[in-house]
Amino acid sequence: MAIAHKTVISFGLVAIPISMYTATQDNDIHFNQLHKDDNSRIKYKKTCSHCGKEITSNDLIKGYEYDKDHYVVVTDDDLEKIKTEKEKSIQIIHFAQLNQISPIYYDKTYQATPEAGGDKAFELLRTALMSEQKIAIGKTVMGTKETLLAIIPREDGILISTMYYENEIKDLAKSYNKPELTEAELTMANALINSMVTPFNPAEYKDEYQVKLRELLETKIAGKEIVASKSEVPSNVINLMDALKASIEQNKAKETTTPKPKRKRTSKGA
């Protein structure tokens, strides 16, 4: 289900009510673990490592392991006290060039659409960003975390991407040499690149393994269904509706032949 996250973009004195929807989805095939003897699902039970008792969610508290096997307990109240004030809005801090930001900073992308009363301001922001070729950098609170955001205009709508903070980005794991290049080598490499330039067409690419996996599963499922049931006739709502209508009309026909005359008009309808 598309759960919208409702918020407001605040930009100077203007507040633009918007809904944010996740922009991507997982279409991969996931497997369940089954017991090989009877094909039943595996259930997980939580047990305590100390007393071995089975634990329900009511028995759980939170702890932080600050040293091996040493924990400090943190209560919901503790966390509640330090929660960031729930900001209901996305505050635009400044604007920047789109190509100035390295893709490494982008995390999760959402699509934004205007909510009631926000259409005009939303379209104004989008068009202005588009014509200036700029994006907006903003901040908001999602859950309990203060999050950095990029607001990116598109031909249709606005993208909002959550961003990593600088301290979340890792340094290059190890350094490497950058040998000197000759002019001729570079010219050759440039020429090769330019000879292979075509526009990026995302529809051309798909996960070939997933396609084969789907085919495999479809074959297996189809095989199962022949065994399970083939008796059911494909039923149609038209048949159902016609049958009911006919049986009402039949009743009426009977009634008109009985000596008790009633004022009834003929029904036509579909």
Add this chain to the structure above:
Amino acid sequence: MDIFGSKNIKPMLIGEMQEAFDSPDYIYELKLDGLRCLAYLDKGSTDLRNKRNIKMQVKVPELSEIHKRVKCRCILDGELIVIKDGKPDFFEIQRRSLMTNTFKIQLASSKLPASFTAFDILYYDDHEVKDLPLMQRKKLLEKVIKENERIAISRYIEERGVDFYKLAKQNQLEGIVAKKKDSKYYFDKRTKDWIKIKNLQDDDFVVCGYIFKDNSTISIVLGQYSSKQLVYKGHVTLGISTADFQLINSITRISTHPFNDLPSANDNAVWIEPSLVCTVKYMMKTTNDSLRQPVFKGLRDDKTPKDCIVE
């Protein structure tokens, strides 16, 4: 831009509930247990929108060609349904509407394909037709649609509401709708010209939290809005192995309950952000306004929590 271009109209809603009755001024049709949708159909495309104007096409790829079954550009109002064991099955269409994985959708659409049953037409060729009386819109509907397995025209009968309701009940269908023959169509309006006649009642509630019980079930704590305040409305049971619970479980938890008044039986509840809506069926309301024999029917995303209002 006209309404076909802007595609942001909201359907008319049923505004009355009554016992079955006979009247020459009304037609009666089945209330099909599915998802209400508007279909924007023209030469090249099918665009289905639910009550919240969310595009439904990705959920029902088997309906991507229904525009080829209409004679001209039109906006149809109807019900998106899945037929199982000869009857519309709300659970199946609701399950489908919650799917996102394209492979699961593909499997479901070949096993239990959805269909669209149109009961009204709001736009014909190049103009709105909502001001025509209902019976003329019905005629137009029959002219426009060529039925097949995926698109049907809702059948109706005249005058004999009582018998029709009895028959619907015998066949364990949700109920029937009576519609006034000369009524016009108003966008986004609850109309008294449309009357539902139903066996079980149902109502929509905000999912406010849940309580773990033994034997793998939870009690959902239900709420409804009275002006801007959530009011406690009791419990309904749900199994934790269901997809609906997974979704409920994924919602951000909050530390305190959202009500002014809360009975003490809710001390162990987990509270979540009031962002989900569920439908609950029940026999009747008891005198202190709680639900009798409530049964969880499903989550729905075509209604916002704020629209779940105490009646």
